Amino acid sequence: xxxxxxxxxxxxxxxxxxxxxxxxxxxxxxxxxxxxxxxxxxxxxxxxxxxxxxxxxxxxxxxxxxxxxxxxxxxxxxxxxxxxxxxxxxxxxxxxxxxxxxxxxxxxxxxxxxxxxxxxxxxxxxxxxxxxxxxx
Amino acid sequence: xxxxxxxxxxxxxxxxxxxxxxxxxxxxxxxxxxxxxxxxxxxxxxxxxxxxxxxxxxxxxxxxxxxxxxxxxxxxxxxxxxxxxxxxxxxxxxxxxxxxxxxxxxxxxxxxxxxxxxxxxxxxxxxxxxxxxxxxxxxxxxxxxxxxxxxxxxxxxxxxxxxxxxxxxxxxxxxxxxxxxxxxxxxxxxxxxxxxxxx
Numbered sequence: 001x002x003x004x005x006x007x008x009x010x011x012x013x014x015x016x017x018x019x020x021x022x023x024x025x026x027x028x029x030x031x032x033x034x035x036x037x038x039x040x041x042x043x044x045x046x047x048x049x050x051x052x053x054x055x056x057x058x059x060x061x062x063x064x065x066x067x068x069x070x071x072x073x074x075x076x077x078x079x080x081x082x083x084x085x086x087x088x089x090x091x092x093x094x095x096x097x098x099x100x101x102x103x104x105x106x107x108x109x110x111x112x113x114x115x116x117x118x119x120x121x122x123x124x125x126x127x128x129x130x131x132x133x134x135x136x
Numbered sequence: 137x138x139x140x141x142x143x144x145x146x147x148x149x150x151x152x153x154x155x156x157x158x159x160x161x162x163x164x165x166x167x168x169x170x171x172x173x174x175x176x177x178x179x180x181x182x183x184x185x186x187x188x189x190x191x192x193x194x195x196x197x198x199x200x201x202x203x204x205x206x207x208x209x210x211x212x213x214x215x216x217x218x219x220x221x222x223x224x225x226x227x228x229x230x231x232x233x234x235x236x237x238x239x240x241x242x243x244x245x246x247x248x249x250x251x252x253x254x255x256x257x258x259x260x261x262x263x264x265x266x267x268x269x270x271x272x273x274x275x276x277x278x279x280x281x282x283x284x285x286x287x288x289x290x291x292x293x294x295x296x297x298x299x300x301x302x303x304x305x306x307x308x309x310x311x312x313x314x315x316x317x318x319x320x321x322x323x324x325x326x327x328x329x330x331x332x333x334x335x
Contacts, residue, residue: 006314006317006318007310007314010313010314010317011310014288014295014313016294016295016310041321041324041325042317042321044270044324045270045317045320045321045324046289047270048266048267048270048271048273048274049270049274049285049286049289049290050289050290051267051270051271052270052271052274052275053175053290054171054174054175054178054184055171056170056171056174056175056188058166058167058170058171059167061166061170061174061188061191061192062163062166062167062170064192065166065192065195065196065199066159066162066163066166068192068196069159069162069196069199070159
């Protein structure tokens with residue numbers, strides 16, 4: 001076989017060639033020191049690239065990321081807390097208002113009762129319902 | 137849950153916990169993948185500091201989107217894609233900013249000659265160790281060659297996977313890898329010739 005091209009050697013290193021081509025190049029390499037040297041240089045390059053992989057301080061990195069993430073979650077928590085407070089305040093206002101309205105209504109009702117009792121000279125409050133309904 | 141227990145958790149369980157808002161589970165995910173992300177981001181951005189910063193943006197983005205992650209799939213390919221997208225987005229943003237600021241420069245202002253750092257001076261080669269020469273040659277490759285070769289050699293992706301990850305066709309992947317190796321070979325040859333002559 002002729003000397004494999006640079007592209008073929010590169011694909012050979014990456015195992016991106018059909019099996020028959022790989023076998024052909026392997027046979028050639030055994031017989032051709034020049035191509036063997038070309039191939040070794042490619043492997044050397046790949047090894048160098050792999051060795052440029054660095055180990056970083058992942059704990060510091062993670063801590064920095066979490067610092068940036070946490071304020072967002074705290075903000076979400078504060079927002080929920082605000083919503084809950086507003087909800088509670090609305091419920092309180094509503095409850096108190098309802099109480100006041102009920103008291104006013106009861107007050108009016110009691111005054112009405114007194115008027116009816118005095119008008120009809122009723123002594124027993126058991127008769128009140130009948131008179132109250134019939135008077136309406 | 138104690139920190140040690142998080143370290144012992146499998147990936148799917150960690151993702152599920154993180155999806156429920158468990159920050160410690162997410163921290164463990166960062167611990168597991170940050171090295172790979174910082175290294176990849178460094179290759180795309182061209183410097184370790186920038187790689188570190190963009191990698192942080194990557195994990196913030198992952199945290200925001202983790203709920204949408206399908207746990208039946210592997211996590212790292214998803215992280216890798218977010219890393220690549222975030223880095224290129226940042227590079228595009230910078231390019232836009234540069235273009236905008238260049239528009240502001242007056243026409244008669246003298247142009248500045250930026251030294252070409254793509255090629256190392258040959259006379260320095262003999263003084264540096266081979267490993268450093270390879271590293272330097274790799275660092276100074278144009279970004280698209282460097283990233284493609286990195287995905288092949290370090291991330292161990294096939295040409296097809298690289299094509300899918302970078303949204304390019306397989307022919308482009310192949311030619312980028314060949315070109316990257318050719319450029320590195322030429323620089324190494326210069327170094328080896330210089331050291332041969334001196335010995």
